[in-house]
Structure formats: C-alpha cells, structure tokens
Amino acid sequence: MSSVARALTIAGSDSGGGAGIQADLKTFQELRVFGMSALTAVTAQNTLGVTGIYELESEAVATQIDAVATDIGVDAVKTGMIANIQIMKTIAAKIEEHSIPNLVIDPVMIAKSGDSLLNSDARLALKKYLIPLATVVTPNLPEAEVLTGLTLDSLDSRKQAARLIVSMGARSVVIKGGHLAGEAAEDLFYDGNEFSILSAPRIETPHTHGTGCTFSAAITAHLAKGTSLPAAVQQAKTFITAAISHPLHLGKGHGPTNHWAHRLQEGKS
Ligand SMILES: Nc1ncnc2c1ncn2[C@@H]1O[C@H](COP(=O)(O)OP(=O)(O)O)[C@@H](O)[C@H]1O
Numbered sequence: 185m186s187s188v189a190r191a192l193t194i195a196g197s198d199s200g201g202g203a204g205i206q207a208d209l210k211t212f213q214e215l216r217v218f219g220m221s222a223l224t225a226v227t228a229q230n231t232l233g234v235t236g237i238y239e240l241e242s243e244a245v246a247t248q249i250d251a252v253a254t255d256i257g258v259d260a261v262k263t264g265m266i267a268n269i270q271i272m273k274t275i276a277a278k279i280e281e282h283s284i285p286n287l288v289i290d291p292v293m294i295a296k297s298g299d300s301l302l303n304s305d306a307r308l309a310l311k312k313y314l315i316p317l318a319t320v321v322t323p324n325l326p327e328a329e330v331l332t333g334l335t336l337d338s339l340d341s342r343k344q345a346a347r348l349i350v351s352m353g354a355r356s357v358v359i360k361g362g363h364l365a366g367e368a369a370e371d372l373f374y375d376g377n378e379f380s381i382l383s384a385p386r387i388e389t390p391h392t393h394g395t396g397c398t399f400s401a402a403i404t405a406h407l408a409k410g411t412s413l414p415a416a417v418q419q420a421k422t423f424i425t426a427a428i429s430h431p432l433h434l435g436k437g438h439g440p441t442n443h444w445a446h447r448l449q450e451g452k453s
C-alpha cells in the first residue's frame with residue numbers, strides 16, 4: 185500500500201451531485217482517501233429524476249481502469265451504476281487483470297426516482313460476472329429480491345437471501361434496510377459465518393438521494409485504508425447516518441445527503 189490510501193469508483197455520473205461518481209468522490213475525500221473514477225455513463229439528473237442517460241462504450245471504461253491501475257494503483261474499488269452487460273463484463277475482466285483487491289459491489293438497478301440504471305437483461309448477470317469477485321455486496325431490499333428471487337418480508341427471509349448471495353461467491357453481504365418500515369434503519373451484515381445488524385434511528389426525511397452510493401463508498405474508503413471488513417461496514421453506517429441526519433435542503437424533490445456531516449458530529453468544523 186502507498187502512503188495514501190487510493191480508492192476507485194466505477195459508476196455513473198449524477199449531474200445533481202448527490203449520487204453516483206460525485207457521491208463516491210465526496211465520500212472518499214471526506215474519509216481522507218485519494219479518489220479516482222472510471223465513468224460508465226453520464227446521467228442528466230437532479231432531485232426530481234433522471235432526464236437523460238448516455239452510456240459510454242465499454243472500451244472507454246476499460247481504458248479508464250487501465251490508466252489508473254497501471255500508474256497510481258488501487259487499494260479498493262467499488263462499482264455503482266454499470267448500465268449494461270458489455271460494461272459489466274469489461275469491469276470484471278479488468279478487476280481480475282489488475283488483481284485489484286477489496287471489491288465493493290453496489291448492485292444499482294433502479295434510481296429512487298424509478299429510472300432504470302442497469303438494463304433488465306443485465307441484472308441477473310451480476311451473479312455470474314461480479315458477485316463472485318466481491319469482498320462485499322450491498323443490495324437494497326428490491327435489489328436483493330431480484331438477485332435471489334425471494335420475497336424479503338421478514339428477518340428470516342433476509343438471512344436466507346444473505347446466505348444465498350454469499351453462496352454465489354461473494355465474501356460477505358450487507359442487505360440494506362432503508363426501504364423497510366420501522367423506527368430503526370437496520371441493515372443485515374453477513375460475513376459468511378455470522379449475522380449482525382447495523383442499526384441506527386430512522387430519520388424522517390425526503391433527502392435520501394444517493395444514500396446507497398454514499399454508504400458503499402464509505403465501506404470502500406475504509407477498506408482502502410486497511411480497516412477490517414466488520415469495522416468498515418460499521419464505520420460506513422455511522423457516516424451515512426450522519427449524512428442523512430444533516431440534510432442540505434437542496435432541490436425540489438429527493439435531495440442529496442450531506443457528505444461533510446460527520447465533521448459536524450465530530451466537532452471538526
Ligand atoms: N431514512 C433513513 N434514516 C436512516 N438511515 C437510512 C434512511 N434511509 C436509508 N438509510 C440507510 O442508508 C443506507 C443506504 O440504504 P438504502 O437507502 O436502502 O440504499 P439505496 O440507496 O441503495 O436504496 C443504509 O445504511 C440504510 O439503513
């Protein structure tokens with residue numbers, strides 16, 4: 185590892201700045217990790233929804249990954265919006281070619297606005313190409329249902345889904361609970377041996393655009409710094425809870441989270 189931890193995000197650009205590459209790089213910076221990016225797609229997006237999606241050629245994704253991996257080096261990588269199956273295959277091949285460690289797969293499928301960010305024919309292909317390489321997979325509830333084919337209406341069913349995702353070859357999984365009802369925002373972490381619940385008070389707010397991106401980027405940043413996996417997911421939970429707790433009230437719809445909120449809580453600002 186170099187003197188500075190280095191993290192790469194392979195994801196889509198969110199012009200609105202709350203999700204995608206922008207959320208990832210802000211999170212890396214806040215956690216003092218050097219952030220790099222390989223764009224898969226450009227989205228025209230704000231707090232009200234997605235008004236345009238422009239996918240890149242898979243060759244453009246490959247050359248971005250080659251450029252950073254062969255020179256600067258990568259201590260951890262995350263994937264977000266992948267757009268299509270050609271890009272997915274390219275990402276898997278490049279991660280293996282460059283032996284990039286610490287892979288966080290956020291299996292982004294549909295934006296909170298309802299817009300599709302991964303072609304439906306590519307959703308199940310995640311199981312073949314990327315999940316077997318993952319250090320940790322971070323589906324939200326609908327994504328975990330697509331990956332496993334299960335209806336996740338109880339803790340037991342979520343545990344079963346977690347076991348299934350690990351049986352696909354991932355080292356671990358966090359099934360996020362942002363879409364659950366209830367007073368706590370509870371995520372289920374399974375390390376292949378034991379289950380644990382990451383719990384925080386549920387905050388009543390419409391400003392949850394990019395929560396999943398920010399959470400998985402924080403895991404990636406901590407892994408890049410050499411933090412153990414259980415500590416990385418716990419510290420990422422603390423980071424996203426702070427970011428949701430101090431909204432910026434931007435836009436007319438589902439606004440972004442506040443990536444510097446952890447500083448307010450730690451009295452650093
Ligand atoms: N209203 C909320 N209050 C507190 N935590 C939340 C809230 N909404 C989401 N979270 C947390 O944010 C993280 C991202 O979860 P989620 O919103 O389910 O992801 P996604 O953006 O992929 O749908 C999880 O740790 C989840 O528990």
Ligand SMILES: Cc1ncc(COP(=O)(O)O)c(N)n1
Nearest residue numbers: 196197203204295296393394
């Ligand atoms: C480029 C990009 N990547 C990911 C998301 C998912 O974020 P959310 O589910 O909060 O809309 C998004 N909206 N845009």
